Amino acid sequence: MGVQIVCRHSDPVWHPACSVSTKSGLGGEARFRLRQAMQDMSRSGTAGELRLDALIADLWWRVRLINTDILEEEAKAGVFDASQPTYPLLALNLRARRDNLVSTIGVLEQRARSMSEAA
Template sequence: MQPMSHFNASATLHLHALISDLHWRVAMLDADIQEAELKGNNSDPSSPTYPTLALTLRDRRSNLRASIETLEGRLDKASDVAHET
């Protein structure tokens, strides 16, 4: 049976890796949004002619950012627990 501290360290490392990957994906979506806006010659999301692809990518990016915030919250809690022990 593994000690709890090893599990916590492993879980924390996994969360850091996942958050890093999600940040990379957000950066890729930023580039894709910019490309869609350039191709559509419109960078105003409130415009009726704003590219549908860019809107979809913006929604996906927003969801990823929310996931990042949730995971960072878990990291903060794990860090607090680690400092209590």
């Protein structure tokens, strides 16, 4: 028989125990240990916390990139005051996007804190 990957998790997170290739003739005890390891990992919540932390870090990186883009647009136009009528439209749009990302990050950080306190 062929090789199959055993995973009964409904979430798309990578689980180390799920990446074990097994032959279909895997013994009952080994199957039990594999299933137990997968259940322990899904209950721990650490995978979700790690994903959330990675998402937050990625969003902060994007905020820094947008800040750089805003500064470049302001420098090109020679206008640094957003209230000026000659302020670049792209910089205004980037500011709005950055502000939305920062707001989203705040919500995600609050969720991460509540997850860590609950654990």
